[in-house]
Amino acid sequence: MIVNILKTLPWYFVGAAVLGVPSILLIISLFAPLDVESIFFGSGWVADIFMDLEGVLEDGQDPAMATAAFNLLFAWLNVNLLIITIIFSLGWCIGSHFLNINEPGKAKFFGFYWLIVTGVFVGAIILVCFIVLDFSSSFTASQDITGPSQTNIIILSTIYYGLMYWISVILGTARQARSAVLLANKLPARNFL
Amino acid sequence: MKNFLIGIGGTGAKCIEHLVHSCSAGLGPDQLWVGMVDQDEANGNVNKTKILLSKYQNLRNSLRVEGGNDLSSVSNLFKTNITTNNDSVWLPLKGADPTLEEIIHYNALKPEVKGLLDCLYDPQERQMNLSEGFRGRPNIGAAAMLATAANENDSFWSQVHKAIDAAKGGEEVRIFIIGSIFGGTGASGFPNIARKIRAIQSEKGVTSNVHLGGALMLPYFDYDVPEEMDEGTIYAKPNQFLDQTKAALEYYSKLFEYNKIFDQVYITGWDPLTKLPKFEIGGNTQFNSPLFPETYAALGALKFFNKDNEISEEQQIFHIGKNESTDILWSDIPNVSSNLNSKDRIINLIRFAFSYNWMFGPALTGTLSKIKKYSNEHWFKRLILTHTYDDDLKSSNIGRENNQEIIKLVQEYSQDVLTWIADMNYSTVANSDQRMDLILTDFFSEYDPKNNSKKVSLKEKLSSDDKKQFKKLIYDNEELSLANIMSNISYIKTNRDQKGLGVFMDILFRSCGK
Numbered sequence: 001m002i003v004n005i006l007k008t009l010p011w012y013f014v015g016a017a018v019l020g021v022p023s024i025l026l027i028i029s030l031f032a033p034l035d036v037e038s039i040f041f042g043s044g045w046v047a048d049i050f051m052d053l054e055g056v057l058e059d060g061q062d063p064a065m066a067t068a069a070f071n072l073l074f075a076w077l078n079v080n081l082l083i084i085t086i087i088f089s090l091g092w093c094i095g096s097h098f099l100n101i102n103e104p105g106k107a108k109f110f111g112f113y114w115l116i117v118t119g120v121f122v123g124a125i126i127l128v129c130f131i132v133l134d135f136s137s138s139f140t141a142s143q144d145i146t147g148p149s150q151t152n153i154i155i156l157s158t159i160y161y162g163l164m165y166w167i168s169v170i171l172g173t174a175r176q177a178r179s180a181v182l183l184a185n186k187l188p189a190r191n192f193l
Numbered sequence: 194m195k196n197f198l199i200g201i202g203g204t205g206a207k208c209i210e211h212l213v214h215s216c217s218a219g220l221g222p223d224q225l226w227v228g229m230v231d232q233d234e235a236n237g238n239v240n241k242t243k244i245l246l247s248k249y250q251n252l253r254n255s256l257r258v259e260g261g262n263d264l265s266s267v268s269n270l271f272k273t274n275i276t277t278n279n280d281s282v283w284l285p286l287k288g289a290d291p292t293l294e295e296i297i298h299y300n301a302l303k304p305e306v307k308g309l310l311d312c313l314y315d316p317q318e319r320q321m322n323l324s325e326g327f328r329g330r331p332n333i334g335a336a337a338m339l340a341t342a343a344n345e346n347d348s349f350w351s352q353v354h355k356a357i358d359a360a361k362g363g364e365e366v367r368i369f370i371i372g373s374i375f376g377g378t379g380a381s382g383f384p385n386i387a388r389k390i391r392a393i394q395s396e397k398g399v400t401s402n403v404h405l406g407g408a409l410m411l412p413y414f415d416y417d418v419p420e421e422m423d424e425g426t427i428y429a430k431p432n433q434f435l436d437q438t439k440a441a442l443e444y445y446s447k448l449f450e451y452n453k454i455f456d457q458v459y460i461t462g463w464d465p466l467t468k469l470p471k472f473e474i475g476g477n478t479q480f481n482s483p484l485f486p487e488t489y490a491a492l493g494a495l496k497f498f499n500k501d502n503e504i505s506e507e508q509q510i511f512h513i514g515k516n517e518s519t520d521i522l523w524s525d526i527p528n529v530s531s532n533l534n535s536k537d538r539i540i541n542l543i544r545f546a547f548s549y550n551w552m553f554g555p556a557l558t559g560t561l562s563k564i565k566k567y568s569n570e571h572w573f574k575r576l577i578l579t580h581t582y583d584d585d586l587k588s589s590n591i592g593r594e595n596n597q598e599i600i601k602l603v604q605e606y607s608q609d610v611l612t613w614i615a616d617m618n619y620s621t622v623a624n625s626d627q628r629m630d631l632i633l634t635d636f637f638s639e640y641d642p643k644n645n646s647k648k649v650s651l652k653e654k655l656s657s658d659d660k661k662q663f664k665k666l667i668y669d670n671e672e673l674s675l676a677n678i679m680s681n682i683s684y685i686k687t688n689r690d691q692k693g694l695g696v697f698m699d700i701l702f703r704s705c706g707k
Contacts, residue, residue, distance in 0.1 A: 001677065004684045102660055102675035104556035104567050175571040175683035185569045 004174065005097050012093045012172025016086065019164035023082050030075035034068055046074050050149045051141075061144075069141035076139070077132045077157070081125060085161045085168075088121040093172035096180070107179035114180045118165070125161055129154040195359050196222050196498045197352065197368040199386060201230045202326070202378030203481065204410050204490075206242040208371045210483055211491035213242075213249050214610055218542035219269025220529050222498040226356075227275055228349055229282045230382050232337070233326030237480035237646070243281050245609060250275060252606055255599045262599060262693035269538070270545075270702040283349035285334075285341050285382075286323055293333055294319045296340045326378050331437070334381025350393075357394050360402035367504075368403070369494045373410040374441045375434040383407060384445070387454050404456045404504045406497035408490035409445070411462030412438055414481070416469040449508060456504045459493030460512040461486050468624040470642035480646050482620035483613055485521055485629070489513050492527055492535055501530040519627045523669045537707060540667050543614055543632060544705035546607035547663060548678050551637075551655050553701060554604035561592030572682045576697040591694075599694055608651055611638070616649045630669065636662040671707070678704045 026046075034044060047053075047067040056066040092114070101107045133142050133150050145153070170184045178184040200209040206229050215221060227246060231239045253271040256264050264270055286296060294300070299310065299319060310319070318333055345354045353368070360366040370387055372379030387405060394403050412434040448454065463486045493511070496502055515525040523536045556567060557577070567573040583590040590596060618629045619640040634640075636659045638651050652659070664674045681704030687696050 001680065004680050007684055097680060100674075100676050101679050102663075103552045103679070104570060104573070107570055174680060175575075176679045178571050179569050185571070185574070 001097055005094055008093065008097070008172055008174060012090065012168055015168035015171035016089060016164065018167050019160060020082065020086070020168075023078055023160070023164070027075050027078045027082070030071040030078070034064060034071075044071070047071060050074070050153060051144050052146045052149065055146070056144055066141065066144055069139070070144060073132065073139040073141040077129065077153075080128045080132065081157055081161045084121070084124050084128060085165050088117065088124070089165045089168040089172065092117050092169055093174075096174040096177040099174070099177050099180075101176050107177050110177055110180035111182075114169075114182070121165055122158060122162060125158050126154060129157055194222070194224075194365045194367065194498075194500070195356055196225045197356055197366070198225060198227045198494055198498075199230060199368070199370045200227070200242070201370060201372035201382035201386065202376050202380075203231065203233070203236055203238045204373035204376060204379050204487070205229060205371045206231065206236070206239040207481065207483060208408065208410075208487045208490040208494075209242045210238075210245055210613065211488045212494055213245050213275065214542065214613055215488075215491055215495055215535070215539065216273035216275060217249060217271050217606070217610070218538040219272045220492070220495050220533060220535055220538050221273030221275075222495070222500070223272070224274045225276070225498065226352055227277050227281065228352065230285065230349075230386065231282055231326065231378055232285055232323055232334070233378070234282060234284055234324070236326065239282055241480070246275065246277055246281055248602065248606055248609065250277070252599070252602045255602065256695050256698060258693075260692060262596070262695045263691055264695040264699045265688050265690035265692075267688055267690070268695070268699040268702070270699055278348045278352065280348070283347075285338050290322045290324050291337075292320050292323060293336060296337055330377050331380035331441075334377050335385055338381055338385040353390055353393060354397075357390075357397050357399050357403060360394075361397060361399045364402065366403050367406065367498055369406040369408070369497050371408045371410070371490050371494060374445075375410075375412050375437045379410070380437065380441060383409065384448065384454070391454055404497075405454065406457040406459070406494070407455050408459040408461070408493045410486065410490055411460060412466055413461070413463035413486040414467040414469050414484060449510070453508045455508060457497055457502075457509045457511065459490065459497075460510065461489040461493075461514065463514075465625055465627070467621055470620075470623065470648075482648055483617040485515075485617055485621040488526065488617075492529060495529045496527070499530045499533065501532070521621065521627060521629045521631065523631060523667075540670055541702065541706040542610055544666065544673065544678070545702045546610035547637070547666065548675060548705060549701060550604055550607040550611060550651070551660075552675060552678075553697075554600060554607065557591065557600045558597065558604070559592065561589060564589075564591055572679070576682065576687070576700055577694075580691075580693055580696045596694060603698065611651055612649050615640070615651075619649065632667055633662065633665050673705070681705075 029043065030046065044067045047070040051067065051070045053063065056063055096110075099107075099110050099113070101110065132139065133145060133153060166182070169181055170178075173181050173184060198209070198212070200206050209227060209229065212221070212227075216225070229239055229242065233239065249271065253274065256262050256271060288295075293314060297310070299307065302310070313332065314336075318330060321330075321333070323333070323337065345351045356366045356368060368390060370383055372383035374380055374383070387407060390403075390405060415434060449458075463484075467484050469481055493513075513527060515521055523540075526535050526539070528535050557564060568578060577591055578589050581589045581591045581596065614632060615634040615638040618632055618634050620642075621627070622629045623642060637655060638649050640649055642648055660675055664672045667673075678701075682697075682700050685700050685703050687700060691699055
């Protein structure tokens with residue numbers, strides 16, 4: 001069993017890296033000071049998209065300070081979402097080796113389990129977004145996000161991390177349990193993964 | 194190296210059953226010719242072994258076709274190429290209802306020779322119908338065997354002649370004989386056939402390359418004779434087994450002292466004797482269950498044929514028995530060689546048979562449209578679809594008649610393996626305080642000692658609780674669940690030479706091992 005898990009894990013990491021690496025790069029760039037001379041690192045493009053600049057100016061805040069605070073909020077949001085995605089996807093991938101698939105035709109019945117795990121995962125993503133963007137007192141920048149922007153962040157985060165979860169799970173699920181994962185058996189190289 | 198095995202009498206046939214299953218588990222040599230000797234042509238055990246041999250050969254031939262369904266040469270499943278004559282049983286005495294008087298032409302003998310024969314055989318023995326064997330009378334069997342000519346025209350003896358000719362050509366030949374010491378056919382055939390082989394060797398002037406081994410079964414079972422049995426009827430009497438054995442051992446001790454007939458002899462017996470549930474004088478109703486001591490004879494033969502077995506100049510006599518307690522354990526099963534673990538291979542085969550019979554065999558049986566429901570599963574795509582894909586059909590040919598025939602044959606063979614091990618498990622210790630701690634049988638089979646021809650019946654379907662018990666199927670071994678097997682078949686690498694259904698069969702077999 002352990003050997004089979006170890007055989008699958010590299011594929012899991014490949015799947016997770018597809019969207020995990022861009023996420024890590026984004027987090028690093030958000031943690032970097034704004035005055036770094038780089039196109040990507042230390043830039044304020046995320047704040048430009050999601051932050052309510054008019055509101056910031058109306059409140060008499062320094063836009064540079066507000067952008068730095070927003071970047072910090074967005075970085076921590078992504079750290080949390082990334083951790084949750086890794087926990088759920090890695091947990092499923094390892095756990096799928098222990099599913100009681102003991103005869104032909106049984107794997108698809110575990111699709112129900114996968115849906116439950118996926119549902120809980122999506123719920124956790126949305127909940128974390130809400131906590132960080134709405135209820136947390138640690139991040140003052142949360143007041144600089146408008147309602148529509150908040151909805152956009154939640155939707156985009158759910159799609160992005162949901163996709164990361166799905167790709168890593170599709171590649172990292174135990175071979176015998178692939179029928180349980182949506183479209184996992186439609187991959188072109190499915191026989192060799 | 195050429196290997197020949199001769200099973201004499203009912204015990205010989207039963208030991209061959211164990212040997213065939215051991216060969217399918219990969220414990221046998223690359224090649225083996227098997228023949229049986231029994232005057233009781235209709236004997237239930239002999240027929241059962243005959244059918245088993247034919248099934249094995251069919252299956253092996255179907256699964257080792259280069260370019261077709263091929264397990265490949267590296268696979269241990271059905272490793273040994275077992276060959277037989279068209280009729281694998283040799284009847285020492287031909288013709289309908291032969292008697293000793295007819296064989297020795299009693300009526301044509303001179304009065305003084307007749308007198309000598311009258312001293313050795315009473316009238317009842319001389320006139321006994323021998324079509325059902327020698328009924329526990331080795332004196333009759335010995336005379337009958339010696340009266341037959343071992344010439345090359347006889348298909349059985351022609352194999353021995355060929356073997357010795359091969360030895361003359363420089364090839365190493367190993368011949369192994371299995372028989373009981375206490376019955377009729379075995380007790381009479383064992384020394385006489387061995388001596389005939391040596392005589393042929395001597396006639397042909399072959400002094401080396403021919404090695405002769407044998408397994409002698411000392412008493413290991415008995416039975417209650419029905420009270421209604423007529424005192425005058427001739428049959429193998431269990432109360433005479435020990436006396437017969439004592440006399441026979443004295444004979445062998447003399448034989449071995451002055452004449453090196455055998456290179457290696459394996460001797461085994463059992464104490465307490467296993468009580469057979471039903472007595473049958475012979476014929477097609479004599480269906481004795483497989484018993485554990487017979488495994489020793491089978492493994493002895495495989496050890497003899499093993500390449501690592503170096504045969505010395507001295508005559509070697511091996512004896513084996515189980516541990517001192519009343520429990521029969523896996524550790525009581527000897528290895529065929531230092532790098533061929535009998536226990537592991539047999540366990541592998543049992544698990545394969547179980548998972549095939551109840552899990553994979555049924556899944557692969559039927560038309561393609563029925564089987565296709567598994568086409569989304571990794572194991573099916575990797576091991577079946579990819580390797581049975583037909584370019585003309587543009588789909589898998591798994592549903593085709595020839596493939597379905599193989600799938601059915603493997604299932605039948607799997608049932609034979611499970612029935613064999615379960616029956617041995619039940620019957621060896623029946624009516625005794627012994628315990629067989631090899632496998633857990635209750636959850637997949639039922640035992641009915643009164644049903645002579647089918648003492649063990651396998652369940653048609655298993656419940657989910659039964660399937661969970663698979664983990665505990667083998668005592669004294671690392672637990673392996675059906676889910677583990679499912680996982681293994683998805684990960685174990687296939688071999689390039691494997692083709693068609695051979696890929697799946699070998700991967701499943703390997704998935705059931707360590």
